[in-house]
Amino acid sequence: MAKRDKLANLLSGAVKQKSESESQIKAKIHIEDEFRDLIPPLKEDEFAQLAQNIAEEGCREPLVVWKVPHDADDELAGKYVLIDGHNRHKICTTYNVDFKIHLVQFKTRFEARNWMINNQLGRRNLSKEQQAFLRGSRYNSEKSQGQRTDLSNSDQPKESTAKRIAKEYNVDEKTIRRDAKFAEGMDIIGKSNPELKQEILKGKVKVNKSHVQKLGEVAKDSDEVPILSVEDIYKRATEIEEGKEEQAYQSQDVPTPQYTNEQINAQIEHYHASIKKALEVAIKNRDRLALSKIKADLNQLEKLLLNN
Incomplete structure (x- = not known):
């Protein structure tokens, strides 16, 4: 009877120690911006539904935490970094809901990133x-x-x-x-x-x-x-495209080739159709890149008409 009580006390102590250890880890969970930004954000209705599910059923799926080695060549060394479950973590910590954790080990940040990406791509709601x-x-x-080169594997096939x-x-x-x-x-x-x-x-x-x-x-x-x-996205994209066209135009230091009348007429028709199509897109979608395409085609058409 004494042996049984002693064993029960030992098991109880072990469970308590594990629980306390998990509790300490949860308090230390670190959110790394680089990893958080890899998690596709939920839409408002999806986030609300997840919050409701957790409120009604608890957080059933463990949060995945990377225990970064203390000797890792990384500023995260020694930290407990969340790599899966960012939305659940936000809900649980906001509304004081308990959650479980699953510790994983990776040697480098690179390995952790790839695991996260593959894990996310394995889901169907993206x-x-x-x-x-x-x-x-x-x-x-x-x-x-x-x-x-220090991390490359020479045994891998060259693909x-x-x-x-x-x-x-x-x-x-x-x-x-x-x-x-x-x-x-x-x-x-x-x-x-x-x-x-x-x-x-x-x-x-x-x-x-x-x-x-x-x-x-x-x-x-x-x-x-x-x-x-x-x-700003459209404006900057247009500036980049126009910069490429201008650079290409300025770098042309070879004489414009001479074409036959038949070839000239064919190219005129080509640029006519291209400009017409791009103009329709530009007007319909207010697309700055389409306008840039029109300018580029007009430049080519000008050279074709005036140099032949």
């Missing part, structure tokens, strides 16, 4: 914009990682990052490269206006993906032009 952002973020992260990721997500390689520009463009938007970035990913604010991708084309040049509104 918009096309959210999927593109996550795929592009993973591509950009892996390309950056590939520049570090482009875009092609490998495209196979994994069952899309083509060009889609992944476009996604990368979209993700970079969204990050540029987020630097000036994080709320606008979240509203776009929620689908609450509609923008042309090609315009966001244009922003991504100058991401590596540390573009510092503030993006505070949708109008």
